[in-house]
Amino acid sequence: MNRRMIVYLLGRVLFIEGALMLLPTLCALIYRERCGLWFVAVGALCCLIGLAVSRREPADPVFYLKEGCIVTALSWLLISIFGALPFVLSGAIPSFTDALFETVSGFTTTGASILPAVEPLPRCMLFWRSFTHWVGGMGVLVFLLAIMPIHGGGSHFNLMRAESPGPSVGKLVPKVLSTARILYYIYIVLTAINVALLFIGGMPLFDALTTAFGTAGTGGFGIKNDSLASYGIHLQWITGIFMMLFGINFNAYFLVLYDSPKKAFKMEEVRAYLAVILVSTVLITLNILPQVSDVFPALTQAFFQVSSIITTTGFSTVDFNAWPSFSKAILVVLVFCGACAGSTGGGIKVSRLLLLAKASLNEFRAYLHPRSVRTIKLDGRAVERETLHSVYVFCAVYFFVFCGSTLLVLLEGVDLVTGFTAVAATINNIGPGLNAVGPAANYGQLTILTKYVLIFDMLAGRLELFPLLLLLHPSLLKELLRPGASASGKGGESYAGR
C-alpha cells in the first residue's frame, strides 16, 4: 500500500480546506463578526498541517483503487472534523457531536440539521454551513484534481472513481485534470447563473449565494427557519428548476457544450429522470389539490417538493408532513430513487434503477424463453456484466446498511416512521424526514449514538458505500495502521490518531 501517497493527498485536501475557509472569513469581515477569527485560526491550522505532511511529492506516486478509496474516505472524515471546529470553538454549536453532524451533513450535501433555529447563527457560520454543500456537491477530491496536476499516470483517476457517484464513472476527455476542470467549470457556471437569477428575482445577495450553494450541491441547508417558504413564488420556481438541473448527469451538460445537444436529450437516464419528476409532480398536485384549493399553488408546492426530494436537496416550502399519505409515500419512493449518476445528488441513482428494471424485465423474458440470450443496453450500448454485477451488489449492501442503521436508531426509542425516514433521509443525503425529523422539526433531540449512526450513513451514502465500508475492513485497517518502513512518522500518527 502506498501510504506516503495517501498521507500526501490527505495533506493536500486539508490544505485546500484551509484555503477555502478564507471565504467565510471574508464574509465575517463584511458583516464585522468577531467569530470570523475562528475561521482564520482553523484555516491556518489546516494549511500548516497540510503543508507539513505534503511538502514533497512521494517518489512513487502510483496508487490503485484501494488507496483511492482509502484517501477518499479519510479525506471526507478529515474535512468534516476540521470543518466542524469553527462551530465548536466559536460556540455557535457547542457540542462536538452536533457540530460534526452539521458539518458532515453539509459536506455530504444532506442538509439534515440539529439546529432548532438557524437565524440566530452569525452570518459567517451560515455561509460556511452552506458553502460546505457546494464543496461537497462536486467533491473535494475532484476539486483537488482540477487544480493540482498529480503525477503517477492514470492512478489519480481512482480518486475520482471513488468519490464520484454512479455505477460506472468515466472520463469526459482523456485527461483526468481536464475532466475535473470541465466538471467544475460547468458547476461554477450553473451556480453563478443561479445566484444571478435569485439576485435579480429580489433575494438579498447573501441569501442568493447561500441558497444557490444549497441548490448546487443539492444540499438543503437554508438560512431561514422555514427553509424557503418565506421567499416569493418566483424564487421558489427558480430554486426548484435549478435543483432539477443539478440533479442531471453532468455528462449531459458536457455533450451540450462540447458535442451536440441532441445526444444529451437522448441519454436514457436523463429522460427517465425527467419523466419521474413529471409524473410525480402531476400525481402529487392532484392529490393535494383539495388541501390547497387552487391549481397553481398546488403545482408549485408539488414541483418544488418533488424536485427537492428526488435530487436529494431537502429544501422545503411547506410542511409536507401534513400532506395526504399517498403524496408522502411518493416522496418516500423518490427518496430512494435519487438523482442521476454523475450529478451532485445522492440516493440510489436513476441509472442504477433503470438497469435494475431492465434486468428484471430480462429475467421475466428468461422465464418465457429459457434459452434466450439478451444483453442489457443503456444508451444503445451493451452494459458490461461487471457493471450490472456492481449494481446488484450495491443494492444489496445498501439494503443491509439501511436495515442495520434503522435497527440501531430504533433501539434508541424513536417511532418507526421517524427512525425509518431519518435513516432514509441521511443515507440518501436528503435532509428532512417525516414525523419527529420532518421539515418543520430537526435532528437535535436524537441521542448521541443515533447521531453517529446517521453521520456514518451520510458519509456512506455520499461516497456510495464502498470507500467507507472498505475502511472498516479488518485486513485493510491492519495494513494501514501497521507500523511499517514505508510510513512516514507524521503521517502514521495523523491517521492512527483517529
Added chain:
Amino acid sequence: MAIGGKKKSGLRIIIVGLGKVGATLAEQLSLEDHDVTVIDRNAPKVQAVADRFDVMGMVGNGASYSMLVDAGIDKTDLLIAVTESDELNLLCCTLAKQVAGCSAIARVRTPDYSREADYLSERLGLAMILNPDQLSAHEIARILYLPSALEINAFAHHQAESVRFRVPEGNLLDGMEISRLGREIEHNILVCGVERGDDVTIPNGGFRIQKGDIVSIVGSRTESMRFLRNIGLETQQVANTLIIGGGRSAYYLASRLLTHKVAVTIVERSRARCEELSDLLPDAVIINGDGTDAELLKEVGIERAESFVPLTGIDEENVLLTLHARKVSKAKLVTKINRMAFRDVIDGLDLGSVVYPRYLTSEAIIAYVRALGNAAQSSRVISMFHMFSNRAEALEMRVEEPSEVTNVPLKELHIKPEVLIGCINRGGRIIIPGGDDSLQVGDTVVIVTRHKGFDNLRDMLER
C-alpha cells in the same frame, strides 16, 4: 513529468490497438501531456491501460467509421494504428486520413507491404509507416558492424552517431580525466554521458573515467571509429553471425548483413519457414532444427561464431540463449527483448547489447509527435532516442528560423544544467562545438539532456 515539465497544450491522439507498442505509446504520450484516446476490441486490456495511464479507453473496432467518430476523429491531430493486423492498420489510417484529414501512422510488419512502404505511405497520404522488426534489425546490424559498441544511434542521416561502450579493464581510458582526453588521444568526439552502476552523469572536464564505466560518445561516424581504434577497441565488423529463429526480424537482419558481406547462419524450427527463408535469402545458410538445443548449437559452430543473435519470439528463450552463448563462446551478443517488464532484472543480467523493438518504435513516433506539436516553431525535432536506460534523451533538431539561440556563441547562452550540445551538422560537416561556436539556421543539432519533453531548441535555455 520529469524535471523541466511545463504547461503546453497537448495534441489529440488516437491509438488503435493495445499490444506492446500501443501500451508503451499510451504511456509515453500521456506522460508528454497529450490527450490520448486508446481503442481496442479487448475490454480488459483497455481497462488496464486506462487505469494505469491518464488516457481515455474505448472498446471497439478502430477501423469502423462510427467508432472513430465516437472517439472524436474530427478533432484529432494524429492517429496511430498498431493493431496485430497490417491490413487493419492501413485501413484505420486511410479512413482517418479520408474522414478527418488528420496525420496517420501505421505499423506494417509483413515484408510484402514493407517493401512498398514508401509507395503506400505516399499514395495513402500517411505520415509514416513503421516496421518495428525492420527497425530492430537495423539497430542490431549497426551494432554488429561495430561490435565493441553496446548501442549505436544514428543522427543526421547516419553521418553522426552516438556510440555507447563499456570501458574494459586495462584500457587507456581507465582513470583518465575527460579534460586530459584531448592531450592523450587525438580525437574529435564528445563524451556525452557516463553510466556507473545506477548513476548517469553528463560529465564535465574534471570527471574521471573508470574501468567498467559505460561511456557514450557522439561524433561523426569516421571520427568515432577512429577514437575507438585509438583507445584500442575492436572496430572491425563481425565476419559471421549465428541467428536463432527465422522470424521477420531475422529476415530483415540477414538481408542487411548479407549486403555487407557478413556470413549469416539461421537456425529455424519450422521446415516450411526454412524453405521460405532459403528462397528469400539464397546466400544465407539455413538450418532446420531447434535453436534451443545446445548440441545443435555446438554442431552449427556457436563456439567459433563471431556474433550471436537470438531472435526467437520468446524473451526468456532469447535471454537464456545469450547467457549460454556467453559461456561457450566469445561471440558478440545482441539480445532482442519484446516485452519490457522486468527491465531491472534484464539490466542486472549484463547481457551486453539489448535491443527493445517496442522502444525503437515509440521513439520514432514520439519524435514525429514532438515535431507535429510545434509545427510553426523556429526549430523542429527530427529524431529522438532514449539513452541510459530511459534516463536521458538525445534529440536531433533542425534550426528552421533565427531565434534567441542562433548566432550567439554557445558560451553566452544560459543553458540549463544537464543539457549538452553534442554535435552540429552544418551542410554535411559534423562539428563538435566549443564555447565560441554558434548555431546557424539550417544546422541540425544533437542535444543530450536529462530533461524530458523538449520539442524546441529554446527549451534548453534557462528561464
